[in-house]
Amino acid sequence: MRVGKNVRQYCRYPINAILTYSAIRISVVGVYKFVFVMSHSLVCWRCGASLAALSLPLRRLEVCKACNAELHVCKMCVEYDISYAKHCKEPTAEEVRKKDEANFCDHFKPRAAAYVAKNEAELAKSRSALDDLFRK
Secondary structure, eight states: OOOSGGGGGGOSSOHHHHEEEEEEEEEETTEEEEEEEEEEOOBOTTTOOBOTTSOSSOOTTOBOTTTOOBSSSGGGBTTBOTTSGGGBSOTTSOOOSOTTSOOOOTTOOBOTTOOOOOOHHHHHHHHHHHHHHHOO
């Protein structure tokens, strides 16, 4: 097996975004065999835990080991964007009502930077402003 640029055509996900390929040469009785080891930098969309232990492509009912969140969800997809109609950049995708539950979308591609940390200071400030507003 030759190792070359044609390796990229066998991968469903964008290699530059989430995958790193490394070839390992193994000698078995004088015959060299190349084994490709894939690692990715995916993180959970809810808690930010690393998903490196999971293999790609993600199964529909795959869950995060840390927080038990489903991973085949709109919020974990590269096409997810709240500024678009139906919160999806893909115009032919069917609407999914629950963006944080597993779905059957055919356009799903996992996003490496799916986790967005909450700003706790800003949340506390907003809560205190609401408490002041509705205080009797």
